[in-house]
Amino acid sequence: MIRNRLRMLGWAGLLLVVVAVGMAAVGYRLVGLEKSHYDDVEWLRNKLVNLNVITMDVLYDTAAALHPRQWRLVYESVGKQLTALSQRDGPKAAALAELHRKLGDRMSRFLDARASCAPGDGDPDLCRELLARLATQVRVVLQDLFVETGTLERQATLRLDRYFYLGMLFLFGLLLTLVLFTVTQLIPVVRRLDRGLGGLVEAAEHFRKGELEHRVEDGVRDELGMLATAFNEMAQRRKAVEEALRRNEANLAEAQQVAHVGSWELDLVKNRLWWSDEIYRIFEIDPRKFGASYEAFLERVHPEDREKVDDAYRRSVADRTSYEIVHRLLLDDGRVKYVHERGRTHYTEDGTPLRSIGTVQDVTDQELANRALKESAHELDAIIENLPLMVFLKDAEQLRYVRFNRAGEELLGISREQVLGRTDHELFPAEQAEAFVREDRRVLESGQALDITLEPIDTVRGRRLLHTRKVCICSGDGRPRYLLGISEDITQRVETENRIRYRLSLEAAMAHISTELAQVGEERLDAALDRALEEIGRAVKADRSYLFQLDPGGETFTNTHEWCLPGIASQMPEIRQLPVAEFEAVFRLFRKGEILNVSEPSELAGISTTLRDFMEETGIRSLVNVPVLSEGELLGIIGFDAETESRRWPEEDVRLLRIVAEAVAGALTRKRATRAIREHTWYLEELDRVSRVLAEHTTQREMLWEVVDLVFELFHADRAWMLQAVPDEEGFEVPIERTRPEYPGAIATGLRIPDDEFGRRMMERLLAEREPVVMQMAGVEDLPDYMKSYGVRSQMLIAIRPSLGTPWILGIHQCSREREWSAVERRLFQAIAERVAISLVGVRLMEEIRQSERRLQEAEKIAQVGTWELDLKSGRAYWSDQEYRCLGYEPGTCEAGYEAFARAVHPDDLERVKEAMERAVRGETEAYEIQHRVIWQDGSEHVVHELGEVTRDPRGEAVRMIGTTQDITRRVQLEQELERHRRHLEQLVEERTRTIRRQTQIIEQTNDSVVTTDLEGRVTSWNGGAVRVFGYGVEEAMGRHVGFVYPEGSEEILREQVMQPLLDKGTHETEVMLRRKDGTLFPAFLSLSLLYDETGTPEGMVGYAVDISELKRREEELRQLAERLEASNRELESFSYSVSHDLRAPLRAIDGFSQALVEDYAERLDGAALDYLSRIRNGAQRLGTLIDDLLQLSRVNRGELQLERVDLAELARSVIEELHAGEPEREVELVLGEEMVVTGDPRLLRAMVANLLGNAWKFTNREEHARILFRRMEEDPRVFYVQDNGVGFDMRHADKLFGAFQRLHRMSEFPGTGVGLATVQRIVHRHGGRVWAEAEPGKGATFYFSLDPGVEVPPEPANEGTKT
Amino acid sequence: MNRKVLLLVEDNPDDEMLTIRALKKHNLANEIVVARDGQEALDYLFGEGEYEARDEEELPQVILLDLKLPKVDGLQVLERIRANPRTRAVPVVVLTSSNEEQDIIRSYDLGANSYVRKPVDFEQFVEAARQLGLYWLVLNEVPYGRE
Known part of the structure; x- marks a missing residue:
């Protein structure tokens, strides 16, 4: 980067130079431009001066003489000048153009003006003036231009100077910038270089010392930075390599530790032994204490193995073989460890052993496990061997037995030597072997265990049943290796199960049979027995089962029910009414309740030869017979037998059969009982019918006819008859007979049976016997012909012996068949005969009584005297016909008795009659005698006279009354006529007296007092009412002045308010206080009038006084009631007043606040709420209206x-x-x-x-x-x-x-x-x-x-x- | 008319509230004085009891008188009002909760000016006021421009 920085610096310098040069060029150019501008201005001014001169010349010198054509030349010259001016670029170009245009304009106007004058003879003054004006204007324009060009010139000069200074300033600045830039850029570069190099040098020093952790600062991305980064990476990689090395070493150590493998090296030359840490650990030796050497190693080896180890090692060295041995170590604390050592020795080229290298592995665990494994395999063998189940193992390929335990030997009855190495085919019958092999293959192929729950196998000890489980045993690679089979001998279990099942079914059958027999009705008994025999027969697998029943009388027996297996012949037809005596020996056993269980006929030799013969004859091989006993009585035998084989039925079967026998005995007993009851019922019912018939009929003939009819019907006889046992000359008369139409030829009614030897003998026999005689005609030898002609097969006869009169014979014939009559039938027959005998006597007596009665009635009729007899105990009576008539009844139309008598007696007389009768019964009167009225059914009244006397028993108690009744109406009527006349007269007299008495009586009886006085006021009459009102008796009052009933001191009142008004008016009414005898006063209403004599002169007064104290009291009560009513009205009024105010107050609140809610909160309430409120208001208002209406309603009643x-x-x-x-x-x-x-x-x-x-x-x-x-x-x-x-x-x-x-x-x-x-x-x-x-x-x-x-x-x- | 006082003699708080609400709602009377029983009404009118300090010359424009009152009932109050020459002329409107005739008759006998159904039925009250020529006495003028 530093290099880049320097390079950039160079470029910047170059750029600055170029810029400076460029700017100088631009400056120069600018100066040049300004210069040319300046020149232009100069030129312009010259031109203007030039123009001005021309113009002035033209104007002042030549104007007047000028011809228009000259004018035009001037104009064009000026125009050219102007055009030249205007063609120059510059700010005034437009102005010049304008000037040109104006000038042109003026000029042409001027020319026009000039032209209008006469050409050539232009007014010079005018021209001059015109020209002067024009010149002036041109001058003005030109002056403007001068001024302007002057300004332009000044400006150009000024600008030129400014450009020069600016250029100088700029150059100086540029220079300064260049110097500053260079200085500021170079200083940091130098500083950075110095620092980077110092760091690198220091890092190199650390690296040399091995301090790899040190890092060079490498933040800046420049050459030094990159150098530092590279250095750092180098250090890092070096460090990683070192760490990997270290880790490998550690891993190795740990691997040795985990595998319990240590390594060693024995330098044979120097005899120096090196052990890895793990060996120390295995040998449990502190490396600091141990000087590793071969001898020291041997020291650690178990003394017993020491020699072996040493020997093996030395041999390996000698033989140049690898060394391998497992031996024991004996540790300080006596523990033993197994180690597995391997080693190899390296030799020099000449064969001298140089050093041995080897490993030691701690194999204690494996060794111990191996030993344990061996032991457990041994135990497993023992288990298999002693298992009570047959266990066998076959190889998977050929299915040969490879293992076979003792239980197997016992089960199959062959030794394992015979079995091992053989296949099933060699051991078992082909079919069975095939089945076994099939199963085995299936197990081996599927790999799944097979459970064969029931597998028969034929062994030398017979067929056994096995429960076998076959399992495939596979080798490690999953291929089937062995077939394991375990078999249990379940023969015994299956047999037991079968036996139990059989037993259960048997018992179920028995239970079913017993239940059915115990419940079945008589009519279905036979079917139930058949079913029972079948079930039992099938249950015990017999060929035949049967029930023998003793016939009535117990002398023979019959096979009544039987079941045979299909194909077995029935014995039922043969065993019918066989004599018991023949089988007496077995029956004796049966009666004692013993059972006959015979498996071979020969067993019966000592018991019953008859039965043995019978069995042999019928081919029965074995049988079981059980007696059917009911309360010690043998009813029959139930049994089963087998024809096909000799069998001995197990005790259980026999026991079950006995249970069935008991059930059958119960059913049979029940059947017998039912039959006995039915018979007895029949007997009683029929006897009752006969008795009724006998009671209903009063004449002998009717009665006997009915009886014969009934007997005929009852016994289903073909003929029933009666004859009198005493023959007349012609023989026996058969007065009554009933036959069936099919047998008409029998004894015709009225026919006589000859009184011959047979008849007499029969008669004698019948009369001697009490019981019916039954005869089967077939057995009678000397049957007379006439008997034969009747076609009688069986007959039953009995004598009827009434105690009065001649005996009769009752007989029934059975012609259609021979017939035995059952005991009950015979009993009924006898009972009928006895009843008839009694009835015959009764009928006879009745007839005699009736006759004597008839005679008496005749007599009564004539005397109009009825006779009666009244049983006092029962109230029943006997009345003669005349008696009925006397009492107004038709004879026999009502039940005679006291009741009917009392009904007839006139009600007014009844009491009297009763009394008389009771007196007579009590013995107060000697006889009952009375005359009384009776009312007949037709309403007529009659009078009777009764006479009776009381019969008493020995104790003197009245038993009955016997008497007569005589109708004496006619006599009485005559007497009454007389009486009525007499009465009439008496009545007339009486009536007169009564009217007179009545008036006085009224006065006397009234409760009000009526008093008469004379004119003086002295009492002349004082009625009962007065006595009661005043308390004074008549005697006390009579003759006294009436003042005594007035309170003391009221004389004036009496005189003025009572007497005087009366005397004045003749009558007077007033209210006064009066006094009683006891002094008490009472208010009274007094009504008085004068009494006059015939002439109309007053002769006295009559006063009528009523006690009105009660009236006064009532008035007072009414007044109080009205007051109370008034009070309650007032209360009611105040109540409704309260209601109208107080009830309304809450309503007002409800209505008012609801309205307030509606009015004040309407916008906050929704429709529903407003609706509710309006409903609340409606309700409140409605209730208000209701209250108003109610108040109105209540008000209606008020006031x-x-x-x-x-x-x-x-x-x-x-x-x-x-x-x-x-x-x-x-x-x-x-x-x-x-x-x-x-x-x-x-x-x-x-x-x-x-x-x-x-x-x-x-x-x-x-x-x-x-x-x-x-x-x-x-x-x-x-x-x-x-x-x-x-x-x-x-x-x-x-x-x-x-x-x-x-x-x-x-x-x-x-x-x-x-x-x-x-x-x-x-x-x-x-x-x-x-x-x-x-x-x-x-x-x-x-x-x-x-x-x-x-x-x-x-x-x-x-x-x-x-x-x- | 400097003060327009209306005396409401009413013991039922519900009725009182509803009556005042009705009167206020219709801008009747500037000031409503409530007497909860007959005695209080009389005290107010005659400057007695707790109203001793009151200038009894200042009489309410109209008295709304409930008849059923504790202590001294409405009819007695009416009687006293009419008996006193100073208060005799004060219009008394009897509040009625029913059309119980005896009340009406007795009230008129005692000099009630009118009858209004409870709680004050606005329409009825206005009618009563109109009949008594009281309307402008008790009704608040509605300010102009009060839209």
């Missing part, structure tokens, strides 16, 4: 009506005006009627009209032409009505119309409180009127009201209808 004459029309007009003011935009037509003046309370009537019209106004607001009528009705002028053409309402809701708070329209449609019409109604009611409405939705509403017509006033002059 007196102030009745005045009121013009309703006037009111209406003012109301409508107000409404109109409220809604000025509405047009409503109001039509008012005439004569609308009424009397009423103006305040209330106004409220009423306001409400009615207000409603009309409100509900017409949707009408374009709203119209309200208010007038009287034409039909009834007392009624007013308000009619509108508004929305109206549904008449269905009319009942709600006048209730407070009832509204018929939605608030949103028509606002309102629902109080208005209630108010209207109250007002109308208070005016004694009525209000009602008629309306229809959409057609307007009409409200009618009337006011009390009594308060109406006469109509005023007509009012006009008004329009609003």
